[in-house]
Amino acid sequence: MTMNQFVLRPYRGADEGALITLWNATLTHDRINAATFRTKVLLDPNFQPAGLLMAEADGALFGFVLSLTRQTPLFLQGLEPDVGWITAFGVHPERRRQGIGRALFDAVLGRFAALGRQRVLISPYTPNYFIPGVDVTAYPEAIAFLEAAGWRSVSQPISMQADLIGFCIPQEIVALAERLTTEDICVRGVQAADLPALMPFIAQTFGWDWYRFAQEYLSELFGRGSDEICFLVAEQGGQIVGYCQARRERFGPFGVIPEARGRGIGRLLLFVCLSEMLAKGFHCAWFLWTGQDAARLYALAGFRQVRQFAVMRRDL
Ligand SMILES: CC(C)(COP(=O)(O)OP(=O)(O)OC[C@H]1O[C@@H](n2cnc3c(N)ncnc32)[C@H](O)[C@@H]1OP(=O)(O)O)[C@@H](O)C(=O)NCCC(=O)NCCS
Known part of the structure; x- marks a missing residue:
């Protein structure tokens, strides 16, 4: 599929280095290395190259979306056939506001619809989520981008940390x-x-x-x-x-x-x-995901909030 000067295409094995560089330039608070990418993405039982969509121009990668549907059930939890997840996405800082993000999302949501999905969540996918949702402080552009496209925030988990010294x-x-x-x-x-x-x-x-x-x-x-x-x-x-x-x-x-x-x-x-x-x-303790009620209990033990997320949902 060609969008203006961009080509959208599935991930290929040779993309790894360029994709990790792009990931780390866009998801600045959630950088990964090759080991993390291989174990949490490529070796995930639900990974399909077509679900990891790349935006390419002149042989260089400028954008990506990592989307998943269950191919194998999580134990007895079933295939959750009406849900799709997006766990990471980004467009290179120099190529933003050129419609690349929208083109990537249109393609991914079209694929989800063709797969019979009724709702899409960012990004509470088990087992291999990276963060519970969009970090509202780290990625305000993503919130603006998603809200403009009709996504809404359905919960606001927080991440906390405690100094144990x-x-x-x-x-x-x-x-x-x-x-x-x-x-x-x-x-x-x-x-x-x-x-x-x-x-x-x-x-x-x-x-x-x-x-x-x-x-x-x-x-x-x-x-x-x-x-x-x-x-x-x-x-x-x-x-x-x-x-x-x-x-x-x-x-x-x-x-x-x-x-x-x-x-x-x-x-x-x-x-x-x-x-x-x-x-x-x-010397410290941290976790990625809790709600406001449990946060009070954690606060008693010295935990403080370090990140705030928005779990985003879009119905198809
Ligand atoms: C979110 C992101 C992928 C958007 O990519 P993009 O290619 O710039 O998005 P588009 O150009 O397709 O924008 C589509 C629409 O979204 C809205 N939008 C996008 N970025 C926006 C911003 N910074 N402020 C306000 N609205 C914005 C606009 O309505 C825009 O349409 P318009 O340009 O015609 O007004 C990009 O900002 C990014 O990579 N951010 C860092 C990574 C990130 O936060 N990932 C998610 C973490 S979970």
């Missing part, structure tokens, strides 16, 4: 742990003996994406072994009621079953995990 479990959390002990609730490191109950617990309570994430960390922990992983379970009367995971500085996810919420179990998991992270030598 000098982090201590406060006295009130120590008292909370003691109180929970009297209710037969404790927080402790995961053991292999937990796995038969833990894995179905995670899948049933929190869904297949959290299962996949836990499986990845636990495979490292119980496989070749890792001192970079913290994995805690909360137990009440011998039953698992919650868990928490972290790898290096990246915290989460963590969760407590709905029936056991509101009693401080999540708070205890969070503080114990942060304390273990510091003891492993990690």
Whole structure:
């Protein structure tokens, strides 16, 4: 397809270096290297070259959109046949406002429509999203571009970070742990003996994406072994009621079953995990995605907001 002087075409293997350079010039707050590109894009089971559309002129790349539809189900989550995702896009700073972005999006949305998709989301695609949505501070042009094309913001997740230097479990959390002990609730490191109950617990309570994430960390922990992983379970009367995971500085996810919420179990998991992270030598903790409600809990542990996203949606 030719748009004025531009050609839109699918990704080819030889584009890798030029595409990464373009990606890093456009997605300035979400730069990647070849290893990330290969593992999170090329080796994603849902990757199709036709979904990674390139805008080319005179043999050089000026724009791209990475779009996905499920080719394989995420465990039992199904193929989600009415949804398409866009996880990254950009037009070279010197070639903006020339209609390249619009041409790329028209082509991608046309492909989604031909594939029977009814709605498109930027960019909560599991497992290989890069950021939850458009970073409203880093990429104001993208917000303007999308709003002009009829996209709307459907949620506003935030990313937070905490400095762990000098982090201590406060006295009130120590008292909370003691109180929970009297209710037969404790927080402790995961053991292999937990796995038969833990894995179905995670899948049933929190869904297949959290299962996949836990499986990845636990495979490292119980496989070749890792001192970079913290994995805690909360137990009440011998039953698992919650868990928490972290790898290096990246915290989460963590969760407590709905029936056991509101009693401080999540708070205890969070503080114990942060304390273990510091003891492993990690000086900060961060995560990419939470809502405003959980943000209050995180703030108690010293987290502050570092990024604000807009999950964008467009119905076809
Ligand atoms: C968002 C982006 C891809 C737009 O690409 P582009 O090729 O400049 O977009 P187009 O020229 O096709 O713009 C189409 C319409 O969108 C709107 N638009 C685009 N950029 C805009 C801006 N900076 N301010 C206001 N409106 C804008 C306009 O309505 C424009 O039409 P017009 O030029 O006729 O007024 C580009 O700004 C970019 O690469 N930004 C950085 C990367 C990024 O933020 N990616 C998303 C991260 S999740």
